Amino acid sequence: MNTLSYGLLSLLSLKPCSGYDLMHQFELFWPAKHSQIYPLLSAMEKEGLVSFELVSQSDKPDKKVYTITDRGTAALKEWLEGPTGEPVMKDEMLLKTYCLWNTSPENALRMFGEREKLYEEKLGRLEAKVRMLEQVANGDPDNLEFRSHYFGIYMLLNKALSNTRSNLEWCRWARAAIGKRIHEGGG
Amino acid sequence: MNTLSYGLLSLLSLKPCSGYDLMHQFELFWPAKHSQIYPLLSAMEKEGLVSFELVSQSDKPDKKVYTITDRGTAALKEWLEGPTGEPVMKDEMLLKTYCLWNTSPENALRMFGEREKLYEEKLGRLEAKVRMLEQVANGDPDNLEFRSHYFGIYMLLNKALSNTRSNLEWCRWARAAIGKRIHEGGG
DNA sequence: TGGCATTATGTCAAAACTGACATAGAAGGG
DNA sequence: CCCTTCTATGTCAGTTTTGACATAATGCCA
Structure with missing residues (x-):
């Protein structure tokens, strides 16, 4: 049982989902590939934390819909009482920004333009x-x-929105700061 | 040569550093343990991207001070021109927030209080x-x-400050939102 | 009919990363 | 003198995560 397992239980506590659905919902706050999620779900099913049901679809391939069990819910509640790991942010852009003076202002502008987009x-x-949600x-x-069930999502969306707006503003401010220095002939 | 290697080159482009120094400087934008950094520096030294010098210290244990080489600088500049990986955020708090209705408002208040701190x-x-920096x-x-050399750090500090303030406000807003619901007898 | 995107699930080797173990000099407090 | 903290470097087994390979049904466009 690692953090990602508890994350899967967390999403499943809201409603039953396929592994494919879970993967897409995770993107926002704990990116994970299907190659990590499918084996984990399988292991959790063996431990009795989740159960699954094969669901036939006419317009798409069939899927396995996972549901949290009572044991899973108990594990989830225990996890919620325990200590919370610190947030980890890994952003290559920050590493590049640190040594930005090693490249041209034009390339720097391009970088920040892409990130802004x-x-x-x-x-x-x-x-x-x-x-x-509304x-x-x-x-x-x-x-x-x-x-x-939507209270948590509401809070998460608020955080994601304010963070993204803050980051967007930062990109625009950075581009202006670099542009100013180009026109001043700074280099 | 992975992202962390380029990150090490990035920091070393500013000034020579020991592995211990690098680890602490990394905390802000790419957390890494010494058990990952020391072997990487050693490998990079073998590839000729960095060189090191043993420096004796009277008040502290001796250290290995790494310096970026011309080959390292060339690699760094090439990396700066290339594509930039997307930011990855992993935060257990977000996973817990998603299913917050599974715990008591009192425990939720505690969680957000700890995060606020x-x-x-x-x-x-x-x-x-x-x-x-000033x-x-x-x-x-x-x-x-x-x-x-400080232009990049100035930009990074700006980002980190606005992000942290935004997150702090979010914690306070969340605590108020939960508190309001406790007093309304919501549960 | 062929090609492409999306949905859907799975395996596996390799890479990235962690946590524990191990060592050791120096400083400071009790 | 012992204990703890900080500085400093290193290894290694185990866990987490990625990227590639593999399969397959459906819809859509040409």
Whole structure:
């Protein structure tokens, strides 16, 4: 039982999902490939933390829908009471920024432009999720109760939105700072 | 040559450092243990990307100070021109937040309280670094030139500060949102 | 009919990373 | 004098994670 296993239980506590679904939902806060998720689910099924059901689909390939068991829920609740690991951020962009003076201002502008685009796309996807949440929450997510299955998602979306906006602003500020130095003939 | 190797070259392009120093400087943007850094530096030395010198210290144990070589600088510049990997964030707190309705509001408050403290401490460390940068930049870091060795660090500190402040605010907002629901008898 | 994207699941070798073990000099407190 | 903390470097077994390989059904476009 590692952190990713508990993450799978966390998502499954909301509703039953296929491994494929879980992988896509994970992207936001714990990126993992299918080659890691499928064997883990299989192992968790053997331990009795989750169960699965084969579901036939007419328009798509069949899938295995996993459901959390009582044992899984018990493990989940125990995990929630325990200590929480520190956040880990790994961003190649930061490593490059550190030694930015080793490249041309033009290349630096390109780098930050690409990163800006990435954050813009992420922001768009997040805003779409917020609109979806507003629909299922019947209007204002601020009225969600603590026991609502959507309360946690609402909090996560708030964090992701403010982080992404902050990062987007940073890219724009960096591009302006570099541009200013190009026109000043700084180099 | 993986991303961490280039990260080491990036830090070494600023000034020669020991492995121990590098490890501590990495904490901010690519956490790595000494058990990963020491063997990597050794391998990079064999490939001629860095060289080292044994430095005796009277007040502390001796150390190996690594310096980037011409080959290392060439590799660094090539890396800066290439594609940049997407940022990866792994945070157990987010996994727990997703299924927060499975625990008590009191435990949720504790979790966010601990996280708030963590971000407060991080903010303090960052602000200390900003003050150090202001000293070496002779006042306003906004006047740093693109070619300055400190320009990149200035940009990184800006990002880290705004991210940490954003995360701190999020923790406080979350605690208020949970507290409100406790007093409303929501549960 | 062939090619491509999406959905869907799986295996496996290799790479990245962690945690524990191991050593050791120096400083500071009790 | 012992204990702890900090500095400093190293190894290694085990865990986590990736990237490649493998298969296959469906829909869509040409």
